[in-house]
Amino acid sequence: MTAALANVARAADPARPLAADPLPSWNDGAAKKSILQFVAGVTTKGSPEFVPPAERVAAFDNDGTLWAEKPMPFQAFFMLDRVKALAPQHPEWQTQEPFASLLKGDMKAALAGGERAASQLLMATHAGMTSGEFEKIVSEWVTTAKHPKTGRLFTEMVYQPMLELLAYLRANGFKTFIVSGGGVEFMRPWTERVYGIPPEQVIGSSIKTKFELRDGKPVLVRLPEINFVDDGPGKPVGIQMQIGRRPIAAFGNSDGDLQMLQWTAAGPGQRLCLYVHHTDTNREWAYDRASIGGLEKGLDEARARGWTVVDMKADWKRVFAFEKP
């Protein structure tokens, strides 16, 4: 950590040369500067902004913040693939909505049934098995399924600049958490390998589980009932439930992250609230206000309050690691 701190000190002092850039995929600009200054402030002993390592909690949204979310959140592809895989055991799905439309490849028609249809698809694919079985299903899917546009594994569709930011914060004593609307057990099998974030630092939406002894062997059975929705106002609730202290830095990309950023900003001392703004049609996607689960109120509030807004097109040298640098 000493070397990292020295780099931060140098980065914060423009007169001194930077030994090694901790954020090489970030272009120099206001966004990068705000990150470096924040980290320098909270890690410099004797600084009025100093925060003890135990309190250096950073919360990251996942979909659209750490990895892409277009043309639809990647968990929806998992759901689709699971419906296809399970269809032979459910001949009735050929004629029964929302399954019938989904099996014909028409996601839009499948979701026309609104929340009820979404819930049916979710429960048919996420409940009924044990937690161990579900972990295995996700692990297999995530190492084989490909993104329809790029042909890459979904876990390759993670943002290189955000990976650098995660590593940079950890090198400076931060504990990094995911706080996502996605399913917590959908993320945990791969977040440690892909993001360096262990399962106990992943907060997400969940269904209920039940402890049972099956032939004397204890299992946790996943029940078709929502336990917790970790989105919007649910994010501060989830943070308090699982972390029990307020983050000093929070990162999101949509209005579903707004309450998390508000909650983070409301603590004392220096805070870093950052929105990733999707502005790059060529290397990624460009969307905000018009998009479902988009960024509208959050963008206005970020500008009004001086939060960091990352312009992906201008601020990021590379979006994905697989791009040529």
Next chain:
Amino acid sequence: MTAALANVARAADPARPLAADPLPSWNDGAAKKSILQFVAGVTTKGSPEFVPPAERVAAFDNDGTLWAEKPMPFQAFFMLDRVKALAPQHPEWQTQEPFASLLKGDMKAALAGGERAASQLLMATHAGMTSGEFEKIVSEWVTTAKHPKTGRLFTEMVYQPMLELLAYLRANGFKTFIVSGGGVEFMRPWTERVYGIPPEQVIGSSIKTKFELRDGKPVLVRLPEINFVDDGPGKPVGIQMQIGRRPIAAFGNSDGDLQMLQWTAAGPGQRLCLYVHHTDTNREWAYDRASIGGLEKGLDEARARGWTVVDMKADWKRVFAFEKP
């Protein structure tokens, strides 16, 4: 950690002298030996029992395992004190049960109303305020309230041998978690100071909370509704929800911990499942089968499966730190 590992290696090898005993308040015996052997096995590289540090998760019950729980769980004293403190604002409590009996000091009569009475007392004292306000209330109480028998702060009624065990496990790369039926927000304000366990490693029972903006300031309001009961079959559920991986060591003292120990034992490789058995009428209390929330099935299962059972009277040199060594 190198020094700690060396000590473990020495401890596991009776032919070599022990440089410094990591568990000085434990008498030599089967319980202490089982702990030392387990830690030596999972931390020795190249050993077939080796477990990578990231997977060294240890789960501790709190009431009766890390601190005492007699004459009643300490959170009940908190509840009682809060009813007294709030009584002036609730003149109706003078005649309304269960409050009237409680205010007369008759806990037994107050709880005669069963679960409904207990729930009324719980919600009247634990809900209605913000999470920040509740943290302040608990912090003040825990630094001033005294145990009725010993006259000590409740946080002094922690078991010295268990503090040594927590430190020993952490020195060997373990992450130590509390998994308690007690209220999670009742524990978090003091577990870091008393046990070295940070808030994000505390799992407990909870009531629901709601995010609100009050005059533009975000708060989490504690609602009079149960969210999660972290006891019995709830403990493995809570562990999966918050940690997302199975502990390799678990410590309890009652049948409410049995499922946690079963869940821990069912994983592959070497496991440490340990029951603290209250056998010391002089220095602490002696109870098991006849006690409410006692140890009955768990004791039978521990003996049948060869789990470690700590005989407090025989195995512990000191129970509390305040005792003369």
